[in-house]
Amino acid sequence: MSSVGQSWGRYPVAAQTIIDITDRHRPLPTVNGVVLPYGNGRSYGDSCLNDGGTLLRARGMDRYIRFDPFTGQLECEAGLLLSDILDLVVPQGWFPPVTPGTRFVTVGGAIANDVHGKNHHVTGTFGQHVLNLELLRSDGSRMVCSPELHPDWFAATVGGLGLTGLITRATLQLRRIAGPWMSCETRRFRNLDGFFHLSESVAARHEYTVAWVDCVSTGDGLGRGLFTCANHAPASPDVKPGAPNRHLSMPFTPPVSLINPLSLRAFNSLYFHRQREDIAHATTHYVPYFYPLDGVGNWNRIYGPHGFMQYQCVVPPTAAQEGIKQLLEVVARGGDGSFLAVLKQFGNQPSPGMLSFPRPGTTLALDFPNQGERTLRLLDKLDDIVAAAGGAVYPAKDARMNGQRFRQYFPAWEAFSHFIDPRFSSSFWRRVAE
Amino acid sequence: MLRILIVGASSAIAEATARCYAARGARLFLIARQSQRLEDMASDLKVRGAADVAFATLDVNQLDAHGDVLSQAWTWLGEVDAMLVAHGTLPDQNACEASAELAVKEFNTNGTSTIALMTLAANRFEAQRHGTLAVISSVAGDRGRQSNYLYGSAKAAVTAFASGLRQRLTKVGVNVLTIKPGFVDTPMTRDFKKSALWAKPESIARSIVRAVDRGRSVVYLPWFWLPIMLIIRHVPEFVFKRIKL
Numbered sequence: 001m002s003s004v005g006q007s008w009g010r011y012p013v014a015a016q017t018i019i020d021i022t023d024r025h026r027p028l029p030t031v032n033g034v035v036l037p038y039g040n041g042r043s044y045g046d047s048c049l050n051d052g053g054t055l056l057r058a059r060g061m062d063r064y065i066r067f068d069p070f071t072g073q074l075e076c077e078a079g080l081l082l083s084d085i086l087d088l089v090v091p092q093g094w095f096p097p098v099t100p101g102t103r104f105v106t107v108g109g110a111i112a113n114d115v116h117g118k119n120h121h122v123t124g125t126f127g128q129h130v131l132n133l134e135l136l137r138s139d140g141s142r143m144v145c146s147p148e149l150h151p152d153w154f155a156a157t158v159g160g161l162g163l164t165g166l167i168t169r170a171t172l173q174l175r176r177i178a179g180p181w182m183s184c185e186t187r188r189f190r191n192l193d194g195f196f197h198l199s200e201s202v203a204a205r206h207e208y209t210v211a212w213v214d215c216v217s218t219g220d221g222l223g224r225g226l227f228t229c230a231n232h233a234p235a236s237p238d239v240k241p242g243a244p245n246r247h248l249s250m251p252f253t254p255p256v257s258l259i260n261p262l263s264l265r266a267f268n269s270l271y272f273h274r275q276r277e278d279i280a281h282a283t284t285h286y287v288p289y290f291y292p293l294d295g296v297g298n299w300n301r302i303y304g305p306h307g308f309m310q311y312q313c314v315v316p317p318t319a320a321q322e323g324i325k326q327l328l329e330v331v332a333r334g335g336d337g338s339f340l341a342v343l344k345q346f347g348n349q350p351s352p353g354m355l356s357f358p359r360p361g362t363t364l365a366l367d368f369p370n371q372g373e374r375t376l377r378l379l380d381k382l383d384d385i386v387a388a389a390g391g392a393v394y395p396a397k398d399a400r401m402n403g404q405r406f407r408q409y410f411p412a413w414e415a416f417s418h419f420i421d422p423r424f425s426s427s428f429w430r431r432v433a434e
Numbered sequence: 435m436l437r438i439l440i441v442g443a444s445s446a447i448a449e450a451t452a453r454c455y456a457a458r459g460a461r462l463f464l465i466a467r468q469s470q471r472l473e474d475m476a477s478d479l480k481v482r483g484a485a486d487v488a489f490a491t492l493d494v495n496q497l498d499a500h501g502d503v504l505s506q507a508w509t510w511l512g513e514v515d516a517m518l519v520a521h522g523t524l525p526d527q528n529a530c531e532a533s534a535e536l537a538v539k540e541f542n543t544n545g546t547s548t549i550a551l552m553t554l555a556a557n558r559f560e561a562q563r564h565g566t567l568a569v570i571s572s573v574a575g576d577r578g579r580q581s582n583y584l585y586g587s588a589k590a591a592v593t594a595f596a597s598g599l600r601q602r603l604t605k606v607g608v609n610v611l612t613i614k615p616g617f618v619d620t621p622m623t624r625d626f627k628k629s630a631l632w633a634k635p636e637s638i639a640r641s642i643v644r645a646v647d648r649g650r651s652v653v654y655l656p657w658f659w660l661p662i663m664l665i666i667r668h669v670p671e672f673v674f675k676r677i678k679l
């Protein structure tokens with residue numbers, strides 16, 4: 001596979017030795033230097049990279065251990081992909097209570113970043129549904145951790161960025177669904193106030209909510225976009241839904257980024273006007289609903305050889321309206337736009353991990369083609385706003401925040417560092433904590 | 435319900451094949467060396483939909499244990515709809531040139547043990563008068579090449595044996611399937627640099643299941659190895675011996 005040992009942003013580039021882990025009963029391989037678990041490389045920045053060290057590729061640990069179709073408890077090895085689990089459990093009426101925007105993540109990766117989905121305000125993070133996990137350390141010891149058993153190790157490992165040891169297996173609590181269909185509603189909003197208003201009024205009736213924002217538009221239209229909310233549909237929806245998505249793939253990396261100011265302006269405008277009505281209803285298969293980008297293989301290549309940078313932050317409730325407005329202004333003014341700008345209200349549940357990213361507030365995710373210094377400067381400006389508002393930036397999508405910012409965003413980092421396995425490290429951790 | 439028997443079940447290709455059959459609700463009997471590995475596979479395959487899974491351990495070079503293990507498998511399964519023989523090693527060719535003992539040992543693992551297993555299984559298939567006996571040989575068996583002719587010669591023996599056995603068993607309604615993969619990305623080939631010619635074990639597995647379903651005799655996997663090997667087999671010897679492959 002060409003993307004092995006890369007992160008999804010294809011930036012930065014790291015050189016590392018890769019060792020496949022296929023047998024969860026064996027002790028960790030002994031190597032010189034430091035190791036880091038690697039799931040399916042769907043993190044964007046350098047949290048899944050270990051420049052100059054070794055990656056323990058966990059994908060080969062992909063066996064189920066036990067699934068109880070009556071209780072929805074699933075025990076499996078940590079390298080299994082969410083996509084495999086979905087194929088198995090959806091026909092049996094079960095669904096992961098939390099899923100990120102791609103189904104090609106491993107169970108271990110989802111735990112190590114304590115990922116969130118569009119239903120955070122209802123179900124919280126992935127880690128909240130992990131009943132237990134087994135941690136394998138470089139000294140050969142194994143520990144089963146759960147909220148009751150070694151709760152401190154559990155809290156360190158959920159959202160622990162792969163640094164506390166290798167997660168070999170986990171038990172997940174799935175949730176019931178009636179079938180694979182989603183009933184969705186999309187509403188247009190004309191500015192940022194519209195988003196906050198909708199979040200308040202419709203979120204209570206919908207499990208899943210998320211908004212796409214046009215980040216080219218300025219002035220009165222600043223923060224205009226489309227608000228999508230959805231619920232799992234009853235067993236047989238009245239509308240005949242369309243077929244699940246087609247398969248396209250980006251076969252090669254173009255020499256320059258195809259995302260530029262022109263294509264951005266055109267896309268954002270077209271997308272905003274894609275539906276004629278202000279409110280549209282649809283019944284959709286869960287795959288295109290949750291994973292629209294999975295329909296285009298290797299879409300990350302569209303940004304050309306320099307890759308791209310994601311930026312996802314959260315701004316606490318009291319500062320959200322003003323903070324998000326400032327962020328969008330800086331982005332629109334910079335003219336770099338963002339192809340995918342996503343806004344969502346997080347719920348108030350406390351996250352289970354010491355370094356979990358989700359916390360109450362509004363989260364904004366953006367991506368930018370990597371234009372070197374210029375992009376880094378823009379993101380630093382965004383960081384100034386987020387830090388001043390008392391927010392945080394998501395490590396799973398970061399390749400550049402400085403250490404001081406990280407330590408401010410994640411005050412538990414020092415207590416966490418005592419749980420790090422002495423033989424484990426990552427490019428990310430060396431950048432922000434050492 | 436399909437009844438499936440797999441020898442060398444822990445091989446990456448075999449495990450992927452077992453998953454295809456599990457998804458179809460088959461009943462599987464697995465044979466491999468490590469019992470922990472077999473236990474893990476059995477729980478996995480059951481979650482994936484297998485009706486039931488049982489297993490036995492065997493080092494294939496222990497020829498005198500073959501009869502017993504096969505009899506266990508047949509007793510548990512009743513009859514066998516398809517049996518896959520998948521174990522193998524990729525010997526270090528240079529080491530095999532330096533040691534006759536090693537060369538013979540590797541030949542036994544890849545050739546003799548397979549022939550022994552197929553000999554016993556053939557008689558059981560002949561008695562039940564239906565089913566498929568599938569064996570993983572290799573494109574390497576089509577012509578001995580400098581870089582791995584010990585492995586190639588063992589696979590050539592398997593290919594020739596399967597060809598003769600097929601002639602015999604076709605008459606009683608039993609199919610013998612010879613599977614010839616090219617490069618497959620598995621633990622066996624961990625240290626090789628991978629190119630576009632490399633296939634994933636999952637796609638090889640799907641093709642194996644299809645070939646069994648369709649009663650094929652010989653399959654090259656993926657298909658493009660057929661023309662490649664056709665050319666390699668027909669390079670005249672005076673040219674062949676001068677090149678390095």
Ligand SMILES: Cc1cc2nc3c(=O)[nH]c(=O)nc-3n(C[C@H](O)[C@H](O)[C@H](O)COP(=O)(O)OP(=O)(O)OC[C@H]3O[C@@H](n4cnc5c(N)ncnc54)[C@H](O)[C@@H]3O)c2cc1C
Pocket residue numbers: 008036037038039040041042043044047048058078079099100101102104105106107108109110111112113114115116117118160161162163165166167168293396
């Ligand atoms: C299109 C797209 C949409 C996304 N949407 C969301 C979203 O909505 N919400 C969200 O939260 N995230 C989202 N993400 C990010 C993604 O969900 C996370 O980065 C996820 O952790 C990736 O999982 P992975 O298996 O690819 O792990 P990797 O990226 O390979 O690794 C992630 C981390 O997990 C660690 N790790 C992996 N396996 C193990 C193991 N067995 N034991 C211990 N540590 C391990 C690694 O060391 C690393 O620190 C999205 C990513 C993409 C590409």
Ligand SMILES: NC(=O)c1ccc[n+]([C@@H]2O[C@H](COP(=O)([O-])OP(=O)(O)OC[C@H]3O[C@@H](n4cnc5c(N)ncnc54)[C@H](OP(=O)(O)O)[C@@H]3O)[C@@H](O)[C@H]2O)c1
Pocket residue numbers: 442443444445446447448466467468492493494495520521522523543570571572573614615616617618619620621622623
């Ligand atoms: N990979 C390729 O490129 C390729 C190409 C052509 C043909 N093939 C053939 O495909 C088959 C499957 O191989 P693979 O690629 O899936 O490799 P693999 O994963 O390495 O599998 C090889 C298997 O053979 C087993 N084995 C080796 N010696 C044994 C013994 N003495 N007794 C019992 N089992 C033994 C191993 O068991 P343990 O797990 O206990 O070691 C292992 O499970 C082999 O016949 C191979 O020759 C492979």
